[in-house]
Amino acid sequence: MNASLRNCPECGRVFGYMGRNLCPDCLDKEEKIFQLVRKYVRDHPGDDIYEVAEAIGVEEEKILQFLRDGRLQSRGFQASLECERxxxxxxxxRYCQSCREILDNSLRRVAPERRTTAEAKPAPANKKRVHKMHIMDSE
Ligand SMILES: [Zn+2]
Ligand SMILES: [Zn+2]
Known part of the structure; x- marks a missing residue:
């Protein structure tokens, strides 16, 4: 047994950490919520996240978390996340379709026709002031 003790961020109880950041009770609860959300979204395509949250009685943040984790994917779901790019x-x-493509492309070789955001920074003008010395020959 090498489970370290932690405080559950949901209920504050101390539990043995086993790879998930929630105590077994809250993990169980979260799983049930997830199943409810998934079922609701399947039965009510087109509802936005707030309607879903209200219908089930959970926080919107919870549903957003499922979406962010990629556990919940619904095409009928109204967009509620923002592309990080x-x-x-x-x-x-985390990213929209086109940003994903751009990121994909930049990981491989950049496909020229896909490049839409060429950020060419102009080189800063570097003018050095030259003080010319005039040497006068004194006689
Ligand atoms: Zn807990
Ligand atoms: Zn994007």
Whole structure:
């Protein structure tokens, strides 16, 4: 047994940490919520996150967390997350489709026709002031 003790962020109880950041009770609760959310979204496509949260009686943050974790993916779900790159609305994950493609492409070789955001920084003008010395020959 090498489980370290932690405080559950949900209920504050001390529990033996086993890889998940919640105590077994809250983990169990979260799993039940997840199943409810998944079922509700399947039965009510098109509802937005707030309607889902209200219907089930959970916090919106919980549902957002499922979406962020990628556990919950629904095309019928109204976009409630923001792309971390462009701030556009997305349904799941961290990036929107086009940013994912851009990121994918930049990981491989950059596909030229896909490049839309070429950020060319102009080189700062570096003008050095030159003081010319005039030497006058004195006679
Ligand atoms: Zn707990
Ligand atoms: Zn994006």
């Amino acid at each position: 462009c701030g556009g609305r997305i349904n799941s994950g």
